[in-house]
Amino acid sequence: MDAGNTVVSKKPVPEEMPETKAIWLKALLSLVLYIGIYYFLFQQKIKWILLLVVVMIIHEAGHFIAMKYFKYKDVQLFFVPFLGAFVSGRPGIISQRQRIITLLAGPLPGIITGILLFVIFKYNQQIFYYHLSLMFVLLNIFNLLPVSPLDGGQLIExxxxxxxxxxxxxxxxxxxxxxxxxxxxxxxxxxxxIVWLIVTRLRAQIMQNRIYNDLDKSSVPYNKSYEALSDEEYMNIRKCIIRRVPSLKSYDEDEISDDEGPVMEYVQKLLKGTAKNDMTLQYKIVVIAVWIIFTVFPIIMYVLCTPGYHIF
Structure with a gap:
């Protein structure tokens, strides 16, 4: 693949993200839709539907706060019926440590909240607190499972x-x-x-790896932000993408299209940004230990402290 013969055009400028009000409006609408669908399906369980929403909001708030603290860009919150909720954002610097803290910031506060509710249950023996504790703990432990795209799976990745x-x-x-x-x-x-999402992500990952291999062979850099990308580098990456991605094959490899948005978005997704591998072996061991403790300890707690109750 000859990168030197690429016609150099000026790379397109990404559109500005919606204003904060618009982002929160989308989040609110997705929340209303989420509650509405669950209420339609489980009309007798409105209290638990609302409590489930609270559990998810606390979980996603952890991710959201961590992303904001680490200065992620375009941070957005969405609720997806039957799949839960998720927070998305783009980090300026790809820090391994910051990414792991951001991942753990979701489930750990929820598990701690669940343990505190369990302590309250042990004190007053009101079954409501037991069920609410289970909801907090099990949902967040499920997210810690080493299965992508859950938090635990992304943690391992x-x-x-x-x-x-x-x-x-x-x-x-x-x-x-x-x-x-x-x-x-x-x-x-x-x-x-979730399996369908994993299959979709797997196909995208395989496609991206093929593009990365093409870029490596052509010595085209991609460990940088979109803003730092030169026009020539954009065109070279663009050519590799168009050759590999079936849905983009209709684009001309050497000329910027009037409808360049899909190609530009793929380029942005492909770029790895400024990588920062700041995880020592000792730090990784601590992270794995925390992950195991928060996954296993609550289950042991329920089994030993409430033998007469069912966890599942």
């Missing part, structure tokens, strides 16, 4: 970042198989939606 590119696709495939089996065993077929 980040701990292994910088290793061979084949590891993440293998991990995604294993996660999909594990969740598919779990869905069949438990007859919880909503989990198949």
């Amino acid at each position: 980040n701990l292994s970042s910088g290793t061979n590119r084949i590891i993440q696709p293998i991990f995604l495939a294993a996660s999909g198989i594990a969740l598919f089996y779990f869905a069949l065993v438990t007859h919880n077929y909503f989990i198949l939606l």
